[in-house]
Amino acid sequence: MDFHDTPSEAxxxxxxxxxxAEHLTGDFAALGSVGGPSDETGWETRVEWEKLLGRDRWVxxxxxxxxxxxxxxxxxxxxxxxxxxxxxxxxxxxFFGEGLFAPTLIQFGTEEQKxxxxxRIQAVEELWCQxxxxxxxxxxxxxxxxxxxxDGDEWVISGQKVWTTLAHRADWIFVLCRTxxxxxxxxxxxxxxxxxxxxxxxxxxxxxxxxxxxxxxxxFDGARTARDNVLGPVGQGWKVAMATLGFERGTAFLxxxxxxxxxxxxxxxxxxxxxxxxxxxxxxxxxARYVGLKVMxxxxxxxxxxxxQRGVAGPEASIGKLYWxxxxxxxxxxxxxxxxxxxxxxxRAGGGTYEPGPQQQVFMAxxxxxxxxxxxxxxxxxxxxxxxxxxxxxxxxxxx
Amino acid sequence: xxxxxxxxxxxxxRTVRQFLEAKSPETEVRRLMETTxxxxxxxxxxxxxxxxxxxxxxxxxxxxxxxxxIELCIVLEEMGRVLLCAPYYSSVVLAANAILNAGTEEQKxxxxxGxxxxxxxxxxxxxxxxxxxxxxxxxxxxxxxxxxWSLSGEKMFVLDGHTADLIVVVARTAGTSGTDGISxxxxxxxxDGLTRTPxxxxxxxxxxxxxxxxxxAAEPLGEPGSGWPAYSKTLDxxxxxxxxxxxxxxxxxxxxxxxxxxxxxxxxxxxxxxxxIKHKCADMLLEVESGKSAAYYAAWAAAEDNDEVPVxxxxxxxxxxxxxxxxxAENIQIHGGIGFTWEHPAHLYFKRAKxxxxxxxxxxxxxxxxAQRIGI
Numbered sequence: 001m002d003f004h005d006t007p008s009e010a011x012x013x014x015x016x017x018x019x020x021a022e023h024l025t026g027d028f029a030a031l032g033s034v035g036g037p038s039d040e041t042g043w044e045t046r047v048e049w050e051k052l053l054g055r056d057r058w059v060x061x062x063x064x065x066x067x068x069x070x071x072x073x074x075x076x077x078x079x080x081x082x083x084x085x086x087x088x089x090x091x092x093x094x095f096f097g098e099g100l101f102a103p104t105l106i107q108f109g110t111e112e113q114k115x116x117x118x119x120r121i122q123a124v125e126e127l128w129c130q131x132x133x134x135x136x137x138x139x140x141x142x143x144x145x146x147x148x149x150x151d152g153d154e155w156v157i158s159g160q161k162v163w164t165t166l167a168h169r170a171d172w173i174f175v176l177c178r179t180x181x182x183x184x185x186x187x188x189x190x191x192x193x194x195x196x197x198x199x200x201x202x203x204x205x206x207x208x209x210x211x212x213x214x215x216x217x218x219x220f221d222g223a224r225t226a227r228d229n230v231l232g233p234v235g236q237g238w239k240v241a242m243a244t245l246g247f248e249r250g251t252a253f254l255x256x257x258x259x260x261x262x263x264x265x266x267x268x269x270x271x272x273x274x275x276x277x278x279x280x281x282x283x284x285x286x287x288a289r290y291v292g293l294k295v296m297x298x299x300x301x302x303x304x305x306x307x308x309q310r311g312v313a314g315p316e317a318s319i320g321k322l323y324w325x326x327x328x329x330x331x332x333x334x335x336x337x338x339x340x341x342x343x344x345x346x347x348r349a350g351g352g353t354y355e356p357g358p359q360q361q362v363f364m365a366x367x368x369x370x371x372x373x374x375x376x377x378x379x380x381x382x383x384x385x386x387x388x389x390x391x392x393x394x395x396x397x398x399x400x
Numbered sequence: 401x402x403x404x405x406x407x408x409x410x411x412x413x414r415t416v417r418q419f420l421e422a423k424s425p426e427t428e429v430r431r432l433m434e435t436t437x438x439x440x441x442x443x444x445x446x447x448x449x450x451x452x453x454x455x456x457x458x459x460x461x462x463x464x465x466x467x468x469x470i471e472l473c474i475v476l477e478e479m480g481r482v483l484l485c486a487p488y489y490s491s492v493v494l495a496a497n498a499i500l501n502a503g504t505e506e507q508k509x510x511x512x513x514g515x516x517x518x519x520x521x522x523x524x525x526x527x528x529x530x531x532x533x534x535x536x537x538x539x540x541x542x543x544x545x546x547x548x549w550s551l552s553g554e555k556m557f558v559l560d561g562h563t564a565d566l567i568v569v570v571a572r573t574a575g576t577s578g579t580d581g582i583s584x585x586x587x588x589x590x591x592d593g594l595t596r597t598p599x600x601x602x603x604x605x606x607x608x609x610x611x612x613x614x615x616x617a618a619e620p621l622g623e624p625g626s627g628w629p630a631y632s633k634t635l636d637x638x639x640x641x642x643x644x645x646x647x648x649x650x651x652x653x654x655x656x657x658x659x660x661x662x663x664x665x666x667x668x669x670x671x672x673x674x675x676x677i678k679h680k681c682a683d684m685l686l687e688v689e690s691g692k693s694a695a696y697y698a699a700w701a702a703a704e705d706n707d708e709v710p711v712x713x714x715x716x717x718x719x720x721x722x723x724x725x726x727x728x729a730e731n732i733q734i735h736g737g738i739g740f741t742w743e744h745p746a747h748l749y750f751k752r753a754k755x756x757x758x759x760x761x762x763x764x765x766x767x768x769x770x771a772q773r774i775g776i
Contacts, residue, residue: 001696
């Protein structure tokens with residue numbers, strides 16, 4: 001056990017700090033860390049910033065050098081995220097492309113696909129969105145009904161996806177489709193890559209309880225993509241999708257803890273200003289959230305050590321998504337307790353606008369987190385069955 | 401960054417586990433918990449002579465092996481796993497650290513080798529009938545007359561206080577309050593004027609005593625009146641050690657629950673296939689793994705003796721207390737009726753969990769401590 005930087009890690013940290021000090025100025029610095037993977041605040045500025053990150057290969061940090069990455073290991077990725085959060089740099093916009101699609105592409109893609117897509121993700125020329133969930137395929141994701149059939153050299157896609165974050169910003173979608181019409185469940189699915197800007201795709205925003213509309217419904221009515229735009233073998237899409245979900249539940253969220261540190265610090269400031277920090281119940285809650293925040297970090301470090309030393313994440317990894325979403329939800333409730341009566345109004349100016357403040361935003365938005373990317377109940381099934389080895393619950397058609 | 405035990409540390413864990421599984425099976429725990437002394441002197445001797453467990457974290461200069469707090473915590477986690485009945489925590493964690501933190505060089509030379517060899521059983525008497533864990537709870541008065549000190553007052557909940565050969569007492573000098581005047585003294589277990597009464601403890605696997613001091617002659621440990629920093633540090637180390645010990649028990653009850661959920665059949669299938677039970681087990685795993693992360697990180701901070709110790713000790717004690725108790729309580733629920741019987745071991749862990757949660761101050765107390773230390 002040793003939590004100090006090695007000399008090479010210290011040098012890398014210095015490089016990151018120096019880069020951020022040089023570039024995080026002007027509008028970029030003024031923006032601060034507002035926004036998030038599904039929050040469009042400051043979008044245009046964030047796109048510009050992300051391009052700067054891409055130019056200097058901070059986007060694709062972990063990719064192999066042959067695809068333009070820095071080939072950074074897990075410790076370097078942590079260091080980058082730590083310094084990034086410490087500098088209060090703008091929230092990243094490439095979560096779906098860089099965070100979810102790119103690692104899946106590196107694992108399953110052909111050489112041609114990697115060379116086609118990775119550079120454009122790095123250059124922030126193409127943004128991605130994720131097409132998994134459907135109205136009847138939520139927790140039961142294998143019940144995918146969106147179909148794709150081959151028509152000459154093209155796939156033709158028909159169906160509906162839902163909860164598609166930032167679909168209206170995206171240039172491409174990775175979309176899980178049923179390519180074998182006779183199949184059921186997780187058989188016969190394929191992981192297709194489809195351009196978003198075409199006639200066969202209609203995007204309808206879904207207004208959320210927060211008042212904004214980062215989620216969408218995406219309707220496919222004869223949308224087309226080239227025959228080669230399938231990731232992994234045709235009919236093997238489930239396996240590829242599970243890898244994406246693994247990234248979404250695992251390492252992709254590692255940087256969130258650092259954002260939460262900032263949210264906590266801001267809330268603590270507010271609690272001091274309003275005097276709430278001297279209330280014994282609020283103090284206890286704030287301390288409990290702080291405990292949870294630090295434990296999240298320790299869990300992350302243990303998981304990453306396992307990943308580095310043994311090539312597999314330990315049991316701490318499977319609890320990651322369940323842990324942080326549960327914590328964040330509780331944090332949102334604490335935040336509203338700190339706000340007190342001020343929580344009652346969303347816009348001080350009045351006038352019919354629905355503009356939640358930062359505490360109200362966390363309070364509401366965190367309700368989505370325990371649902372998406374596998375609800376907490378699904379996470380507990382996974383932990384129970386795959387980590388603890390408990391027997392599966394019999395499903396319809398199975399006998400006990 | 402490296403958050404893993406070394407191969408040597410894993411080997412230590414295996415050795416200690418093997419020894420404790422042989423020497424402290426449930427039958428022995430049940431036999432010893434019914435005795436007043438609450439430990440087996442021959443096993444205690446073997447722990448010292450064969451494995452050197454009492455000396456593990458004592459510096460070599462004082463007869464120890466000079467390993468770090470991390471190794472000490474590995475040993476404690478294994479002891480917590482089997483509910484070892486022995487005065488190890490009182491002697492090796494509480495007393496030895498108090499002496500290391502407060503004692504002069506001569507006193508360390510004189511007192512620590514005996515603890516390290518296991519020949520001396522020692523403890524720390526700090527809590528009083530007022531039941532307060534903070535410094536305001538220390539009221540037992542030390543008075544000086546002609547260069548010699550004597551103690552009068554009462555100590556409660558003193559771990560192994562009735563069997564200890566050496567008692568380190570936390571007292572205050574006359575007319576002081578708060579952190580002023582805090583002083584350490586040492587007293588022999590058989591000192592004149594000291595009345596020791598064994599208590600019937602809820603957790604029968606860990607013994608406590610009431611100690612009444614009536615003008616007991618005492619030797620100052622360090623400078624009388626200036627013991628607060630050493631006392632505070634001792635309590636932080638004790639909390640970290642206890643957090644690690646708790647996680648051994650917590651993992652054990654989780655394993656017990658999972659095994660039972662696989663074996664026990666109701667409605668024609670194992671109860672672990674029902675989400676109601678499966679999700680309980682998943683929650684337990686989350687809390688046990690998280691508690692370990694906190695406890696291990698805190699052990700590292702204590703080994704480094706760095707400035708994170710005050711914060712991470714409060715943090716680890718708060719989290720691990722609740723995680724252990726929750727796991728131990730769910731273990732009973734998952735077992736159903738059998739889990740409520742005297743013959744089933746579930747209640748032994750349930751009681752140890754609650755007792756450990758309360759000892760040194762419960763989770764709420766430690767969150768307030770944490771709040772003060774991080775500036776809430």
